[in-house]
Amino acid sequence: MSFSKRSVPLGRANRTSAVSTGSPGTSAPGIRPSPITGQPTTSTGCSSLDALLAANAGLSLGTSLLIEETGTTDYASALLRCFAAEGILQGHQVHLVGVGDRWGRELPGAIGESISDGQKQTSPSQSDQEKMKIAWRYERLGSHGERAPIPSRIQPQPGDATDTKDSTPPPAEHFCHTFDFTKRLDFPPAAKQINYIPLSPTPTSSPFDPIITSLQSSISNSQPDTLHRLIIPSLLSPAYYPAHSPSPDHILRFLHSLRALLRLHTSRLTAMLSLPLSLHPRSTGLTRWIERLVDGVAELQPFPHTFDASTATRPGSKEEEKPQGMVRVHALPVFTERGGGEGKGVAEGGDDLCFVVSRRKFLIRAFNLPPVEGDTEAQGGQAGGKDMEF
Numbered sequence: 001m002s003f004s005k006r007s008v009p010l011g012r013a014n015r016t017s018a019v020s021t022g023s024p025g026t027s028a029p030g031i032r033p034s035p036i037t038g039q040p041t042t043s044t045g046c047s048s049l050d051a052l053l054a055a056n057a058g059l060s061l062g063t064s065l066l067i068e069e070t071g072t073t074d075y076a077s078a079l080l081r082c083f084a085a086e087g088i089l090q091g092h093q094v095h096l097v098g099v100g101d102r103w104g105r106e107l108p109g110a111i112g113e114s115i116s117d118g119q120k121q122t123s124p125s126q127s128d129q130e131k132m133k134i135a136w137r138y139e140r141l142g143s144h145g146e147r148a149p150i151p152s153r154i155q156p157q158p159g160d161a162t163d164t165k166d167s168t169p170p171p172a173e174h175f176c177h178t179f180d181f182t183k184r185l186d187f188p189p190a191a192k193q194i195n196y197i198p199l200s201p202t203p204t205s206s207p208f209d210p211i212i213t214s215l216q217s218s219i220s221n222s223q224p225d226t227l228h229r230l231i232i233p234s235l236l237s238p239a240y241y242p243a244h245s246p247s248p249d250h251i252l253r254f255l256h257s258l259r260a261l262l263r264l265h266t267s268r269l270t271a272m273l274s275l276p277l278s279l280h281p282r283s284t285g286l287t288r289w290i291e292r293l294v295d296g297v298a299e300l301q302p303f304p305h306t307f308d309a310s311t312a313t314r315p316g317s318k319e320e321e322k323p324q325g326m327v328r329v330h331a332l333p334v335f336t337e338r339g340g341g342e343g344k345g346v347a348e349g350g351d352d353l354c355f356v357v358s359r360r361k362f363l364i365r366a367f368n369l370p371p372v373e374g375d376t377e378a379q380g381g382q383a384g385g386k387d388m389e390f
Helices: 011-020 047-052 076-089 101-105 136-141 209-221 248-264 285-292 376-380
Strands: 031-033 040-042 064-069 093-097 108-116 176-184 194-197 228-232 269-276 296-302 325-331 353-357 362-366
Touching: 047 176, 047 362, 064 076, 064 248, 076 093, 076 108, 076 176, 076 228, 076 269, 076 362, 093 209, 101 194, 194 209, 209 228, 209 248, 248 269, 248 285
Parallel strands: 064 269, 064 296, 093 194, 093 228, 228 269
Antiparallel strands: 031 040, 108 176, 296 325, 325 353, 353 362
């Protein structure tokens, strides 16, 4: 019988085994630890969706997220495109299922404003006349209580100790980029960085068999520090999938295999899927089983055409910030006894959340209705100063 030393923490053995297997750590591009659980997480490409994932502040490695959508709209594809574009900018391997290269060419491009560790950078389009002309060594301090990002290139002043040729600091790494849907990626995605996985059209075999085979081959043949993102748009949609795809023998066996693959590569693989509820409602048993085999489930419920979105718009907001629908969180991963996802990650939102899809962004925020028409006291802001009698 052997015993471990008392002075050696229990977590050290786990860290040693992780290093020996070559799994990427939190220092890899696009990866950071959860602020509570410490589990490595990556960004979904949408900062408000990252905040919706509660304590993890991002999608944990080794987990999957299902985006459901009711109606005939396709707002979920905007989230999946942001997820794919974020992976390309971070240098991750992106796997697209059932769609051609046209879907990959429509990925949004990142704008100058990026989010890194909860901080915002100044847009490069801002004119130099509006910037305060101060010494270069104080420029990185920013405003009071905030630290501005270090510029990619700093010109040293003559006579300083840092006046050398190799004094250029490395550019700051961003956890989540801000994307503009009116733009496209500045460079065409490399063929090796995006793997288009076709579906099997043979009726006698499962159409999902090439997905698991391609994933296993790509993970085994890639570098140990390479992260993989699996993206499945419009799962079981007849526009992409054969007629025999909704068979439980095919789809449930595939999700079981994908779940096992995610648990096997807990630090190298993530997945995001979308499912049209107009074809497969949540009242059916097949959709319920699909929800149980994924780690997180969020539903987009677009407003009907008769709904006036201007009534739910914040005062003083722009026309393009009108909400298009509600967001419902049905399940999120829970990793510790303290919890890992409660569906209330967005500040002041709670369960009343809406989503805004404009030409330039996808945003999830709190849903607030204005005061009822005719309530002059609430509209005028006078109710807060009066005593209420019960």
